[in-house]
Amino acid sequence: MNKQMTAHEVVAQLKDGMTIGIGGWGPRRKPMALVREILRSDLKDLTIVSYGGADVGMLCAAGKVKKVVFAFVSLDFIPLEPYFRQARQSGAIEVMEIDEGMMLLGLRAAAWGLPFMPTEVGLGTDIITRNPDIKVIDSPYDDKEWVAMPALKLDVSLIHADKADARGVCQIAGPDHYMDDWYARAAEKTYVSCDELVETEYFHDPVQARMVHWERSMTTGVVPIAGGAHPTSCSQMYGFDVPHFKAYTASAKDEAGFQGYLDQYLGASEEEYQQKVGGLDAIRSIELPTY
Secondary structure, three states: OEEEHHHHHHHHOOOOOOOEOOOEEEEEEEOHHHHHHHHHOOOOEEEEEEOOOOOHHHHOOOOOEEEEEEEEEEOOOOOOOHHHHHHHOOOOOOOEEOOOOHHHHHHHHOOOOOOOEOOOOOOOOOHHHOOOOOOOEEEEOOOOOEEEOOOOEEEEEEEEEEOOOOOOOOOOOOOOOOOOOHHHHHEEEEEEEEEOOHHHHHOOOHHOOOOOOOOOHHEOOOOOOOOOOOOEEEOEEEOOHHHHHHHHHHOOOOOHHHHHHHHOOOHHHHHHHHHOOHHHHHOOOOOOOOO
């Protein structure tokens, strides 16, 4: 089965009010080309579940978001994502702020078809007082209390991978695939953009196959877009674009604001966007960060 799609075809499957999980981590391996296609659409009232970065900030700034479920929304070297910060401080969005591990448990519960996962994380904290949807329950076996982290059921997940084949086998070869496998399993449908489309035989090599983190049956569609994670990184191919992120952050203080950023960079297509940021060769030349 050939699962190849375009970004436009993916976004055409999305509906107002959906709950959408976005893979990656802060400024790392976000499906930004798919996010940009949402920015070009009329979608609205979305609930976004993300270990967030500019994906969340841009969607909030564009008025696409009703609610964000998050553990953080950060550009890493710029601690506070500027447009998410504006949206939250102005009360423009609803939020569920939880611990990183609680996010993972919520995704696992959804993947396993469970209503919740018990955890001690959050007991005695404002996670409980600020999130009325998160309940504290009594253990049926002893006198302990547990936080019942509810399942984070996703209508759709959007993920970016290094390589994929047309059947939906996806590879993440970087040092960390974050929680993307759980995003794939927690969603009704999963759309994966990839930097390189490969032949299926590529995955016959056990070295390559061991970097496949979810079953191809979980992948609904594959969108080949070289450079599609920019301005976030796609290890081992390119790093995150620090000057671009600085310009993006500075735009939050400009009179033109986010619209000015869109006018300068978004374009009518991913090809036009990449031309505006210097082209694919420039993206691929960005060095990976060293810590």
